[in-house]
Amino acid sequence: xxxxxxxxxxxxxxxxxxxxxxxxxxxxxxxxxxxxxxxxxxxxxxxxxxxxxxxxxxxxxxxxxxxxxxxxxxxxxxxxxxxxxxxx
Amino acid sequence: xxxxxxxxxxxxxxxxxxxxxxxxxxxxxxxxxxxxxxxxxxxxxxxxxxxxxxxxxxxxxxxxxxxxxxxxxxxxxxxxxxxxxxxxxxxxxxxxxxxxxxxxxxxxxxxxxxxxxxxxxxxxxxxxxxxxxxxxxxxxxxxxxxxxxxxxxxxxxxxxxxxxxxxxxxxxxxxxxxxxxxxxxxxxxxxxxxxxxxxxxxxxxxxxxxxxxxxxxxxxxxxxxxxxxxxxxxxxxxxxxxxxxxxx
Numbered sequence: 001x002x003x004x005x006x007x008x009x010x011x012x013x014x015x016x017x018x019x020x021x022x023x024x025x026x027x028x029x030x031x032x033x034x035x036x037x038x039x040x041x042x043x044x045x046x047x048x049x050x051x052x053x054x055x056x057x058x059x060x061x062x063x064x065x066x067x068x069x070x071x072x073x074x075x076x077x078x079x080x081x082x083x084x085x086x087x088x
Numbered sequence: 089x090x091x092x093x094x095x096x097x098x099x100x101x102x103x104x105x106x107x108x109x110x111x112x113x114x115x116x117x118x119x120x121x122x123x124x125x126x127x128x129x130x131x132x133x134x135x136x137x138x139x140x141x142x143x144x145x146x147x148x149x150x151x152x153x154x155x156x157x158x159x160x161x162x163x164x165x166x167x168x169x170x171x172x173x174x175x176x177x178x179x180x181x182x183x184x185x186x187x188x189x190x191x192x193x194x195x196x197x198x199x200x201x202x203x204x205x206x207x208x209x210x211x212x213x214x215x216x217x218x219x220x221x222x223x224x225x226x227x228x229x230x231x232x233x234x235x236x237x238x239x240x241x242x243x244x245x246x247x248x249x250x251x252x253x254x255x256x257x258x259x260x261x262x263x264x265x266x267x268x269x270x271x272x273x274x275x276x277x278x279x280x281x282x283x284x285x286x287x288x289x290x291x292x293x294x295x296x297x298x299x300x301x302x303x304x305x306x307x308x309x310x311x312x313x314x315x316x317x318x319x320x321x322x323x324x325x326x327x328x329x330x331x332x333x334x335x336x
Contacts, residue, residue, distance in 0.1 A: 007307050011330045012149060014192035015135040027194030039325070042195030048333070 010044035013053055016067060017041070020076065023086065031082040034062035041084070100137055100187040101125060103160075105180050111247045115213060116177045117153055117163045122188050125160055128152050130224040131197040131217045131302065131330075134162060134190035138172055146171040149332075151216035151304075152191065155223035160188075163247065165213040196302065196330045200224050204300050205293045206234040209283070209313045211305025215247055217330065218304055222262065226255060232300075233261040237291045239283050239309065241270040265291050283309070288316040295321040304330040 010026055017025040026042035037059040044055040044064060052068030057080075066077040078084075107119035133151045140146075148171075154161035166177035180186075198206065198221045206225070208218040215238055225234060240246045246266065256264045267279030267287065279287055293299040301322065303313045310329045318324055 006333065007331065008333050009329060009331045011133070011193055011196055012333065014133070014194075015147075015149065015189050018192060019189070024192070024194040026192070026196070040195045042193070043329070 006047055006049050008046045008048060010040065010042040010046055010055060012046050012048060013055065013067075014042070016053065020067070020074065025084070025086070027087065029085040029087075030064060031085075032057040032060060032062060032064055033080045033082040034064075035060035036082070099124075100189050102185055103188045105182055105184045107182060108180065111163060112245050114166045114177065114245075115163060115247050116166075117161055118176060118180060119154075120160045120162065120188065122160055126191075128156055128160065128191035129193075129197040129199060130156060130220040132191040132193040132220075133217065134160075134188045134192060136162070136172060136176070137187040137189070138175060139187070148172040149192070150176075151213075151220070151330075151332075153216045153219055153223075155220060155227045157227045158223065163213065163216045163219075196304075196328050198224070198300060198302065200228045200230045200232065202300075203230070203232045205297050206232050207292055207299045207301045208234065208236045209288075209301070209303040209305075210236065210238045211283075211309030211313075212240060212245070213247065214303075214305030214309065214330070214332065216304075218302060219248055221302065222252075222255065225262070226258075226260070231261065233263075235263050235265065235291055235293070237265045237267070237283065237287070239267045239269060239305070242268060243271075243273045243276075283313055283316070285316040285319055288313065289320055292317060292320060292322075295323070295326075298326075301327045302330075303327060305332070307331045307333075 014026040028041050030041050031038050043058050047054045055065035057064050064080040068075045101122040101124050103120045103122040106121045109117045133149050135149050137147045150162040153163040164173050164176040166173045210218050252264050269282050272280050303310050310331045314327050
């Protein structure tokens with residue numbers, strides 16, 4: 001299987017984000033920290049087959065979100081995300 | 089996590105199977121009764137969690153097939169080497185219990201509150217969340233004209249075939265275009281190849297009509313459809329997509 005076939009989108013981690021933040025985030029707008037592209041979290045390129053979950057910018061492919069879970073701990077890296085905007 | 093418990097939707101809900109329909113030899117719809125379920129929007133999905141006797145847990149996402157008016161039903165395609173789908177398609181029976189979390193998703197949803205044309209493009213079981221939208225459209229009597237372009241391998245693999253025929257026959261603005269990519273029955277008048285720009289040009293609304301666009305299928309299918317629509321002049325951000333993976 002090619003890596004390309006393993007690419008999902010942000011919808012696929014809606015449940016995980018809901019669990020971590022207690023909020024529906026797929027319709028939130030994120031801004032890429034690398035290229036500044038703005039888009040719905042639901043449109044991120046997501047790979048869940050890595051040792052954790054990786055979400056990349058659809059435009060420049062920079063990593064915007066990383067989630068790794070081990071036992072009862074969760075490690076969340078959002079350093080590649082400049083901002084998240086939630087509609088109320 | 090006392091705070092989390094207040095938000096009921098965060099938690100896994102014990103769910104009972106209340107009915108099942110075999111849609112195709114490898115696809116089955118399960119009707120579910122989830123304790124504490126708060127309802128859903130057309131296009132959303134749920135996470136399903138199975139727990140083995142030894143405590144091993146497996147989680148997968150499945151699209152909700154039912155209209156919001158009709159309770160919770162998921163349609164699942166069996167992936168033969170999967171951990172969850174073979175149970176849901178072949179084994180689960182009335183009264184069986186497992187856990188679901190959701191509804192999930194706020195991006196790939198259609199609420200049927202405006203009359204903009206609807207363009208739905210489905211590859212295989214990617215039709216499931218789109219069927220929720222089609223059922224919702226019928227349930228609310230929406231006047232939004234809708235076109236479904238639906239790619240299946242063979243005639244036998246077409247999920248919801250009879251219901252789509254029936255909805256189409258109502259002549260209420262829903263038009264269904266099938267393409268069968270692997271084999272076609274005798275006398276087939278639909279498309280007989282993988283979707284391409286030419287099919288999209290024939291089926292899609294002119295971009296100037298500003299349709300709501302939802303595309304769901306495998307990654308490759310979604311990329312082909314989205315690229316084709318962009319080539320026809322659709323703005324990339326106007327195309328809402330959902331890709332599903334190869335783990336079941």
